[in-house]
Amino acid sequence: MNTTRAEENYLKAIYRLTKTKKQVILPNLIAEKVQVNPASVVDMIKKLVRKELISYSRKEGAKLTDTGQRIALNIVRSHRLWEVFLVEKLEYSWSEIHVIAEQLEHIKHPDLVDKLDSFLDFPSFDPHGDPIPDKMGAYPISKKIFLSTLSIGAECKVISVSDDNTDFLNYLEKLGISIGTKIKILEKNAFDDSLSLQIEKKNIITVSRKFADSLYVI
Amino acid sequence: MNTTRAEENYLKAIYRLTKTKKQVILPNLIAEKVQVNPASVVDMIKKLVRKELISYSRKEGAKLTDTGQRIALNIVRSHRLWEVFLVEKLEYSWSEIHVIAEQLEHIKHPDLVDKLDSFLDFPSFDPHGDPIPDKMGAYPISKKIFLSTLSIGAECKVISVSDDNTDFLNYLEKLGISIGTKIKILEKNAFDDSLSLQIEKKNIITVSRKFADSLYVI
DNA sequence: CCAATTAATTAGACAAGCCTAATTAAATAA
DNA sequence: TTATTTAATTAGGCTTGTCTAATTAATTGG
Numbered sequence: 001m002n003t004t005r006a007e008e009n010y011l012k013a014i015y016r017l018t019k020t021k022k023q024v025i026l027p028n029l030i031a032e033k034v035q036v037n038p039a040s041v042v043d044m045i046k047k048l049v050r051k052e053l054i055s056y057s058r059k060e061g062a063k064l065t066d067t068g069q070r071i072a073l074n075i076v077r078s079h080r081l082w083e084v085f086l087v088e089k090l091e092y093s094w095s096e097i098h099v100i101a102e103q104l105e106h107i108k109h110p111d112l113v114d115k116l117d118s119f120l121d122f123p124s125f126d127p128h129g130d131p132i133p134d135k136m137g138a139y140p141i142s143k144k145i146f147l148s149t150l151s152i153g154a155e156c157k158v159i160s161v162s163d164d165n166t167d168f169l170n171y172l173e174k175l176g177i178s179i180g181t182k183i184k185i186l187e188k189n190a191f192d193d194s195l196s197l198q199i200e201k202k203n204i205i206t207v208s209r210k211f212a213d214s215l216y217v218i
Numbered sequence: 219m220n221t222t223r224a225e226e227n228y229l230k231a232i233y234r235l236t237k238t239k240k241q242v243i244l245p246n247l248i249a250e251k252v253q254v255n256p257a258s259v260v261d262m263i264k265k266l267v268r269k270e271l272i273s274y275s276r277k278e279g280a281k282l283t284d285t286g287q288r289i290a291l292n293i294v295r296s297h298r299l300w301e302v303f304l305v306e307k308l309e310y311s312w313s314e315i316h317v318i319a320e321q322l323e324h325i326k327h328p329d330l331v332d333k334l335d336s337f338l339d340f341p342s343f344d345p346h347g348d349p350i351p352d353k354m355g356a357y358p359i360s361k362k363i364f365l366s367t368l369s370i371g372a373e374c375k376v377i378s379v380s381d382d383n384t385d386f387l388n389y390l391e392k393l394g395i396s397i398g399t400k401i402k403i404l405e406k407n408a409f410d411d412s413l414s415l416q417i418e419k420k421n422i423i424t425v426s427r428k429f430a431d432s433l434y435v436i
Numbered sequence: 437c438c439a440a441t442t443a444a445t446t447a448g449a450c451a452a453g454c455c456t457a458a459t460t461a462a463a464t465a466a
Numbered sequence: 467t468t469a470t471t472t473a474a475t476t477a478g479g480c481t482t483g484t485c486t487a488a489t490t491a492a493t494t495g496g
Contacts, residue, residue, distance in 0.1 A: 004483090006484095027445085028443060028444080036483090037484075037485060038444070040484055042444070044483080044484095058444075058491090089337050090330070103325045103326070107318065107322060107325075222453090254454075255456080257455070257474090257475075257476085258455070261454080262453080265452090276462085
């Protein structure tokens with residue numbers, strides 16, 4: 001199946017929305033993810049249905065077909081492998097790699113992704129802690145929990161980040177939080193669900209619920 | 219300056235034509251290089267003139283401005299570095315890398331190319347033997363001569379290939395010719411300028427003038 | 437159950453890049 | 467120097483992916 005860059009971005013968005021939100025995937029949701037007008041999404045949905053990459057109805061929303069799923073998964077795999085490459089080989093920092101990988105993920109050539117995988121020695125997780133599906137599409141197992149689900153006094157280690165937003169990643173860097181950082185929950189504020197955290201037994205910071213919902217820990 | 223992929227491909231084509239042919243660069247020539255209809259070239263020429271990336275007149279043809287030159291050179295640099303990456307790190311063969319590098323060369327991010335350059339340890343030549351300009355745009359010096367200019371009895375070593383055509387590269391692979399291959403000129407046929415060659419003191423083959431014009435040796 | 441709001445859809449446009457089919461200009465040969 | 471040929475240009479169209487401004491359908495609060 002031949003897919004354009006735009007099509008691939010929509011498929012990826014639908015794939016990721018299916019994984020995170022359990023809701024029905026409707027145009028508005030996709031529009032926000034792809035950063036595009038809802039009317040454009042409706043057009044693209046028609047195109048993807050025509051190409052049998054998704055199914056769509058107002059009731060069921062957009063759902064990937066097997067082919068669509070396969071393509072989306074390959075893009076995700078490619079994206080995450082390139083992120084590993086950028087950090088481990090080119091020495092990019094955590095917060096810069098996403099935008100570059102968004103371009104690299106669309107490079108097409110038989111075996112390219114597999115050769116990259118092999119060159120990187122088959123990593124299981126990308127620098128954000130997200131799992132990298134293998135050649136067959138299988139994900140490595142991992143038991144991630146949200147920082148926001150822990151109770152007061154709990155100590156944990158950051159293993160992943162659920163957000164690709166550059167501002168968020170920059171904010172994390174500024175706070176000195178990255179994969180492996182140890183965090184202790186000091187307080188939970190019932191009023192606005194904000195949390196007080198101690199980072200690496202040193203600085204104490206306060207973060208929002210939204211923040212705590214975007215960090216995976218173990 | 220923000221450039222689209224298409225614009226970059228035209229700039230690259232003009233750049234390379236300026237280097238090889240000494241003629242005036244007119245639409246037909248560009249059209250053949252970019253594999254596009256001459257009418258499309260005329261459109262694009264207008265656009266590039268508007269953006270001050272080239273100048274154009276029927277008499278003088280297309281010429282890169284300083285900005286245009288800078289952009290084209292960066293694309294060439296990027297292309298050749300990615301080719302080194304594909305061969306040295308991903309273990310691609312010689313003949314496959316061009317099409318992939320044509321995609322990779324357009325990936326944009328500050329420092330990406332320089333980081334790649336550094337990761338590859340600042341190579342001077344790509345796998346086809348073409349020189350890689352450095353960060354400042356300076357080319358490494360090299361004294362390449364065409365196979366076709368040698369006389370009978372001469373022995374030489376392949377250092378570069380002037381053609382990105384996949385068929386040609388496949389043909390070379392089939393003949394067992396790559397960078398470093400030793401070649402002896404046995405005969406030159408005055409009728410059609412074809413040559414008899416001995417490869418690595420073994421097989422004897424006959425090749426066309428066009429072929430001999432596409433191999434650089436030393 | 438109806439009015440108000442929100443979300444999906446349609447209609448109509450537009451920019452980029454490409455095309456084909458004229459048309460115009462230049463170069464060449466007779 | 468005129469006719470022929472070749473090359474550049476213009477005109478008009480098409481596709482992709484986007485937009486804005488209606489319009490239609492659903493949902494929800496009163």
